[in-house]
Amino acid sequence: MATITLAETPKLQEVFGDQFRIGAAVNPITIHTQRELLAHHFNSITAENEMKFESVHPEEDRYTFETADRLIDFAAEHGMAVRGHTLVWHNQTPSWVFETADGRPCDAQTLLSRMRSHIETVAGRYKGQIYAWDVVNEAVSDKEGELLRPSRWLDIAGEDFIAKAFEYAHAADPNALLFYNDYNESDPRKRERIYTLVKGLKERDVPIHGIGLQAHWSVAHPALEDIRSAIERYASLGVKLHVTELDVSLFSFDDRRTDLTAPPEELLERQAERYEQFFRLFREYSGVIDSVTFWGAADDYTWLDGFPVRGRKNWPFPFDTQHDPKPAYWQILNAARR
Numbered sequence: 001m002a003t004i005t006l007a008e009t010p011k012l013q014e015v016f017g018d019q020f021r022i023g024a025a026v027n028p029i030t031i032h033t034q035r036e037l038l039a040h041h042f043n044s045i046t047a048e049n050e051m052k053f054e055s056v057h058p059e060e061d062r063y064t065f066e067t068a069d070r071l072i073d074f075a076a077e078h079g080m081a082v083r084g085h086t087l088v089w090h091n092q093t094p095s096w097v098f099e100t101a102d103g104r105p106c107d108a109q110t111l112l113s114r115m116r117s118h119i120e121t122v123a124g125r126y127k128g129q130i131y132a133w134d135v136v137n138e139a140v141s142d143k144e145g146e147l148l149r150p151s152r153w154l155d156i157a158g159e160d161f162i163a164k165a166f167e168y169a170h171a172a173d174p175n176a177l178l179f180y181n182d183y184n185e186s187d188p189r190k191r192e193r194i195y196t197l198v199k200g201l202k203e204r205d206v207p208i209h210g211i212g213l214q215a216h217w218s219v220a221h222p223a224l225e226d227i228r229s230a231i232e233r234y235a236s237l238g239v240k241l242h243v244t245e246l247d248v249s250l251f252s253f254d255d256r257r258t259d260l261t262a263p264p265e266e267l268l269e270r271q272a273e274r275y276e277q278f279f280r281l282f283r284e285y286s287g288v289i290d291s292v293t294f295w296g297a298a299d300d301y302t303w304l305d306g307f308p309v310r311g312r313k314n315w316p317f318p319f320d321t322q323h324d325p326k327p328a329y330w331q332i333l334n335a336a337r338r
């Protein structure tokens, strides 16, 4: 196959420039190893881990912003927007947040005042540089009959912790767009729980502006019609939608095969078809979707290497391990045509 240089490939950020931003999750390594690819195709970034609670606030009186700042500088250098990820989550949050000095659970008031100073400091620091924040990540349960996932936030502060997080974020940066972000967002049952949560927040005038659809999808799931229904249901709340963590695994979640050392052509074709369908859908709903972020950029680095099957490589992006366009890239371009 004739090789095509990066400069000759249409930039995703331009191809979809009238519809939505095209983002990538980055980290301190990929801003170097994927620098040219990122600069060419993407006009938005999200920090993969570097703005999470445990990264920026490891101890009560100590904030560590060096790495996050480097990602902000990278974005500024390339004229990219930044989505902030994430202020309140049950994972990657240090234990001190929930505990007294002697290791017992702290009380609600202490937890909420820690949450407030965390949000004020982090969202305050990047005021004007981060235009949208994932304020609360993954608070909704995956179980039928349970609205919120059990967590230390919920145990100690009660369900109001969610509204409080949005209020504090709004106070810290009144111009930032504030999102609730979750996975399995297109599953019809979880979709209804997310809808119920956000509807309740809106009814109480909590400052929430959008729902983030993580979109960790695969060649098999979810069904396109379920994604469409989720988009419509969420949009009916009058909020913006961002696709926040898009990747398309070559394996469905319960597929445990470990035999592949390279991606088979037929799976790459299937992945390309799926990407085309997704981008057609995103275009169709570009009135409500104004950002589409991949959870990475190219197959040389993905969190799906080793998850959920240890030691197994995955190839979830439109660019291969050498950063060359895959069939998925070309079919995403098709989606931009009528």
Ligand code: GLA
Pocket (backbone or CB within 6 Å): 048, 085, 137, 183, 214, 245, 303
């Ligand atoms: C979730 C989180 C992300 C990231 C992925 C796995 O989707 O929102 O921050 O941790 O899991 O990489």
